[in-house]
Amino acid sequence: MIPEIGHFILILALCVALVQAIIPGMGLLNRRVDWMNVAQPAAVLQFILVLISYSILTYSFIVHDFSVLYIANTSNSELPLIYRISGVWGAHEGSLLLWVLILSAWTAVVAIYSKRYPVDVGAGVTSVLGFISIGFLMFTLFTSNPFERHFPAPVDGADLNPLLQDPAMAIHPPMLYMGYVGFAIPFAFAITALVQGKVDTAWARWVRPWAIGAWVCLTAGITLGSWWAYYELGWGGWWFWDPVENASFMPWLTGTALIHSLAITEKRHALRNWTVLLAILSFSLSLLGTFLVRSGVLTSVHAFATDPTRGIFILIFLGVVIGISLMLFAIRAWQMRTTGSFTLVSREMSLLSNSVLLLIAMLTVLLGTLYPLILEAITGEKISVGPPYFSSVFIPLMVPVVFLVAIGPLMSWRKENLSQLLLKLRQPAIIAVLFASLLLLVLPGKANFTAWFALLLAFWVINNCFALLKQRLRNTNNLSQGLRRIPRGWYGMITAHIGLVMTVIGIGLSSVYSQEQDVYMAPGDDRTLGAYRFEFIDVKKKPGPNYMADVGTIHVYKNDERLMTLHPEKRLYNVRRNVMTEAAIHSNLLRDLYVSLGEPRNLESGSWSVRLYYKPFILWIWLGGLFMVIGGLLAVTDRRYRIEVPDEKLKLDSTHVAAS
Amino acid sequence: MNPKQKQRLVLVSLLVIGLGTGVSLVLMALNENINLFFTPSQVVAGEVPTNQRFRIGGMVTLNSVEKLDNELTVRFKLNDSAKEVQLEYAGILPDLFREGQGIVAEGKLNEEGIFIADQVLAKHDENYMPPEVAQALEASGSAYYNNEENR
Numbered sequence: 001m002i003p004e005i006g007h008f009i010l011i012l013a014l015c016v017a018l019v020q021a022i023i024p025g026m027g028l029l030n031r032r033v034d035w036m037n038v039a040q041p042a043a044v045l046q047f048i049l050v051l052i053s054y055s056i057l058t059y060s061f062i063v064h065d066f067s068v069l070y071i072a073n074t075s076n077s078e079l080p081l082i083y084r085i086s087g088v089w090g091a092h093e094g095s096l097l098l099w100v101l102i103l104s105a106w107t108a109v110v111a112i113y114s115k116r117y118p119v120d121v122g123a124g125v126t127s128v129l130g131f132i133s134i135g136f137l138m139f140t141l142f143t144s145n146p147f148e149r150h151f152p153a154p155v156d157g158a159d160l161n162p163l164l165q166d167p168a169m170a171i172h173p174p175m176l177y178m179g180y181v182g183f184a185i186p187f188a189f190a191i192t193a194l195v196q197g198k199v200d201t202a203w204a205r206w207v208r209p210w211a212i213g214a215w216v217c218l219t220a221g222i223t224l225g226s227w228w229a230y231y232e233l234g235w236g237g238w239w240f241w242d243p244v245e246n247a248s249f250m251p252w253l254t255g256t257a258l259i260h261s262l263a264i265t266e267k268r269h270a271l272r273n274w275t276v277l278l279a280i281l282s283f284s285l286s287l288l289g290t291f292l293v294r295s296g297v298l299t300s301v302h303a304f305a306t307d308p309t310r311g312i313f314i315l316i317f318l319g320v321v322i323g324i325s326l327m328l329f330a331i332r333a334w335q336m337r338t339t340g341s342f343t344l345v346s347r348e349m350s351l352l353s354n355s356v357l358l359l360i361a362m363l364t365v366l367l368g369t370l371y372p373l374i375l376e377a378i379t380g381e382k383i384s385v386g387p388p389y390f391s392s393v394f395i396p397l398m399v400p401v402v403f404l405v406a407i408g409p410l411m412s413w414r415k416e417n418l419s420q421l422l423l424k425l426r427q428p429a430i431i432a433v434l435f436a437s438l439l440l441l442v443l444p445g446k447a448n449f450t451a452w453f454a455l456l457l458a459f460w461v462i463n464n465c466f467a468l469l470k471q472r473l474r475n476t477n478n479l480s481q482g483l484r485r486i487p488r489g490w491y492g493m494i495t496a497h498i499g500l501v502m503t504v505i506g507i508g509l510s511s512v513y514s515q516e517q518d519v520y521m522a523p524g525d526d527r528t529l530g531a532y533r534f535e536f537i538d539v540k541k542k543p544g545p546n547y548m549a550d551v552g553t554i555h556v557y558k559n560d561e562r563l564m565t566l567h568p569e570k571r572l573y574n575v576r577r578n579v580m581t582e583a584a585i586h587s588n589l590l591r592d593l594y595v596s597l598g599e600p601r602n603l604e605s606g607s608w609s610v611r612l613y614y615k616p617f618i619l620w621i622w623l624g625g626l627f628m629v630i631g632g633l634l635a636v637t638d639r640r641y642r643i644e645v646p647d648e649k650l651k652l653d654s655t656h657v658a659a660s
Numbered sequence: 661m662n663p664k665q666k667q668r669l670v671l672v673s674l675l676v677i678g679l680g681t682g683v684s685l686v687l688m689a690l691n692e693n694i695n696l697f698f699t700p701s702q703v704v705a706g707e708v709p710t711n712q713r714f715r716i717g718g719m720v721t722l723n724s725v726e727k728l729d730n731e732l733t734v735r736f737k738l739n740d741s742a743k744e745v746q747l748e749y750a751g752i753l754p755d756l757f758r759e760g761q762g763i764v765a766e767g768k769l770n771e772e773g774i775f776i777a778d779q780v781l782a783k784h785d786e787n788y789m790p791p792e793v794a795q796a797l798e799a800s801g802s803a804y805y806n807n808e809e810n811r
Binding site: 234341352386607 | 667670688715731
C-alpha cells in the first residue's frame with residue numbers, strides 16, 4: 001500500500017508542476033500579477049510532494065519491501081542501512097527520482113528567494129523550472145516508475161552493485177545531480193530574460209550565485225567521482241575520458257565559462273548575448289549528459305542495462321529544450337546589443353578569450369564523445385576514440401587558459417596599458433621560471449619538460465596571485481584591516497585559481513613520474529619502484545559483513561627500513577557473487593603508494609598477480625578540486641548577494657537598478 | 661571603425677583563430693587515435709588490416725582461459741558463436757572478466773593470428789552487454805542473444 005501512496009503523490013506532484021509551469025507563465029505573458037503569485041506556493045508544494053514520494057521510496061528500501069521491483073533489483077536484506085538509503089539512487093529509476101527531487105528543491109529555494117527579484121522575473125524562472133520538472137516527472141512516471149510492484153515478491157533482493165557500496169559513491173551522484181540540475185536555474189533566468197528582452201547588470205547579479213552554486217556542486221561531484229574511480233576501480237587511473245565522464249565534464253567547462261562571463265556582464269554590462277548563450281549551453285549539456293548515461297547508446301563503464309524507449313524520450317525532451325531555447329535566442333539576441341565596450345588588452349578580453357577557449361575545449365570533447373555515434377550512423381563503421389585523442393587536443397587548449405588565469409585579474413576593466421602590464425608581470429615571470437627550475441632539481445626522477453612546464457604554469461599563477469594581493473593592498477597601511485576589507489568573492493577567486501594550478505601540478509607531475517608494474521608475485525618476491533621496495537608476504541581469507549575477502553599482506557621498505565604494511569583486498573560479495581578489488585593506498589602530499597590484487601595464479605605456491613603503483617603528487621589533483629569548491633563557496637557567500645533589494649524596486653515593470 | 665565594431669571584429673577573429681586551431685588539433689588527433697571495432701568472424705575472415713590497433717569484442721569461450729605459470733600472461737579465446745580468435749594478455753584482468761562474459765579487448769594481431777591485447781574491458785554491470793558485442797552476436801545469429809532471458 002505504501003509504495004502506491006508514493007506513486008500517487010508523485011502523480012500529484014506532476015499536476016502541481018503543470019500549475020507551476022503554466023499559470024505563472026501565462027501571468028508573465030499577460031502581465032497578471034495574481035497569476036504570477038501562484039509561482040511560489042506551487043513550487044514549494046511540488047517540492048513537498050516530491051520529497052514525500054522520495055521518502056516513501058527510501059522507507060520501502062529501509063524496511064526491505066522486495067515486492068517493489070526496483071528495490072528487489074537493487075537492495076538486499078544483508079545490505080547495511082547506509083547503503084539502503086544511498087541505494088535509492090543506485091540504479092536508473094531511483095536516480096531519476098533523485099533528479100526530480102533535487103530539481104524541485106532548487107526550484108523551491110529559488111521561489112523562496114524570489115522576493116528579491118521583480119515579481120515577473122521570479123514567476124518566469126519558476127515557470128521555466130516547472131516545465132523542466134514536468135518533463136522529468138513524466139519521464140519518471142511513464143518510462144521508469146520506481147514504485148512498480150511485482151508479485152509474488154521475491155524472498156530477497158538482488159543486492160546493490162558492490163561498486164556502489166562505498167561512501168564516496170554514495171555522495172557522488174547527488175553532488176553531480178545538484179550540479180547538473182543547478183544549471184537549470186541560470187537557464188531559467190536566461191529564458192525569462194529572453195522572453196522579456198532584458199538582460200542587464202541586475203540580471204547578472206541575480207544569476208551569479210546560482211551559477212556558482214551549481215558549478216560548486218558539479219566540481220565536487222566530478223572530483224569525488226574521479227577520486228572514487230582511482231581507489232575503487234583498482235586500475236589506479238583517475239580520469240578515463242569515458243563518455244559518461246565527458247558528459248559531466250562538458251557542462252563543467254561551459255559552466256566555468258558562464259560564471260566568468262557573468263562577471264563581465266555584471267561589472268561591465270558587456271557580452272550579454274554570450275552569457276545568455278553559455279547559460280543555455282550549460283543546461284543543454286547537462287541534459288545531453290543525462291541522455292548519454294540513460295540511453296545506453298555509448299559503450300561506457302557507466303552504462304546501465306537500458307530500455308530504448310527511455311533514450312528516445314530524453315532525446316525528444318533534449319530536442320524540445322535546446323530547440324526552443326536556441327530559437328528564442330536567435331529571435332531575441334540581436335535586440336540586446338552590447339553596450340559596454342572594451343579594448344584588446346583588458347580584463348574583459350582575457351575573460352572572453354578564456355571562455356572562448358573553454359567552449360572550444362568543450363566542443364572537442366563533444367566531438368570525441370559523439371564521433372563514434374555519428375560515424376556509425378553514417379557509415380555503419382564501429383570505432384572508438386581513445387584517451388590519447390582527448391589528451392592531445394585538450395591539453396594544448398588548456399595551457400593558454402591557465403596562462404591567462406594568472407594575468408586576467410591583474411588587468412583593468414575596459415583598457416589596460418600594455419607596457420604597464422608587462423612591467424607588473426616581469427617579476428612574477430622571473431620568479432616562476434626560477435622556482436620551477438629549482439624545484440625540478442629537487443624532485444625525485446629525471447628532469448622533464450612536461451613537469452617543468454606544469455610547475456612553471458603553477459608558479460606563474462601563484463606569483464600573480466601575490467602580485468594581485470599587493471595591488472589590492474597598495475592603498476592601505478594597516479594590513480589586517482586591508483585584508484578584511486577585500487570582499488569574500490575575491491578570496492574565492494584566488495582560492496579557486498590556486499585550486500586549478502594544484503590540479504595542474506598533480507596531473508603534470510603524476511603523469512610524468514608515476515611508476516607502475518603489473519607483476520606475478522609468489523610469497524617472498526619483491527619489486528622496487530622508485531625508492532620503494534614492495535615485498536609480497538601472503539594472501540589470507542577473511543570474512544566481511546556481506547562479502548568474503550582475500551586479504552593480501554605487502555611490506556613496503558624504503559632504504560631497507562620497513563615503512564608500512566599494506567593490505568589490499570579482493571572481495572567476493574555473497575549475493576551477486578561478483579568480485580571487487582579494494583586497493584590498499586597510502587597517500588601523502590608527496591606521493592601515493594598503491595597496491596591492488598589481481599587474481600590468484602597458483603594456489604599451491606600462493607602466488608598472485610599484483611599491481612604496484614608509485615604515484616607522486618597525485619593527491620594534488622583532488623585537493624585542487626577541493627580548493628575550487630571552497631573558492632566557489634566563498635564566492636557564493638559574498639555579502640553583496642545577500643543585500644536585500646528595497647521593496648519599491650520590485651514592483652512590476654520597474655526599471656532594474658543598474659549597478660555602478 | 662567605431663569601438664563596437666572593433667570589439668565585434670576582435671570577438672569574431674578570436675573565434676575563428678580558436679576554432680581553426682581547435683579543428684586542426686582535433687582532426688590530427690582523431691586520425692591517430694581511432695580504433696575500429698571488429699568481430700571474431702571478421703578477424704578470421706581476414707578483414708582486419710595488419711599491423712593496426714583495433715578493438716575486438718565477443719564472448720570469452722568457456723574453458724578457454726589458460727594462465728601461464730610464473731608470468732603474468734593469460735591466454736583465452738573470444739567468440740561470436742560463429743568464429744573464434746585466440747587472445748593473449750599480459751596484465752591484470754578486470755574483476756568482471758569471466759568465461760561466458762561479453763568483453764572488449766584492444767590491441768593488435770601478431771603474425772600467428774593471435775590478438776595481443778594491451779587492454780581488456782569488462783563492464784561494471786553484469787547484466788550489461790557492450791552494444792558492439794550484442795550486435796556482433798546478433799549478426800552471427802547467436803543462440804545466446806536470441807534467448808530473451810539474456811537480452
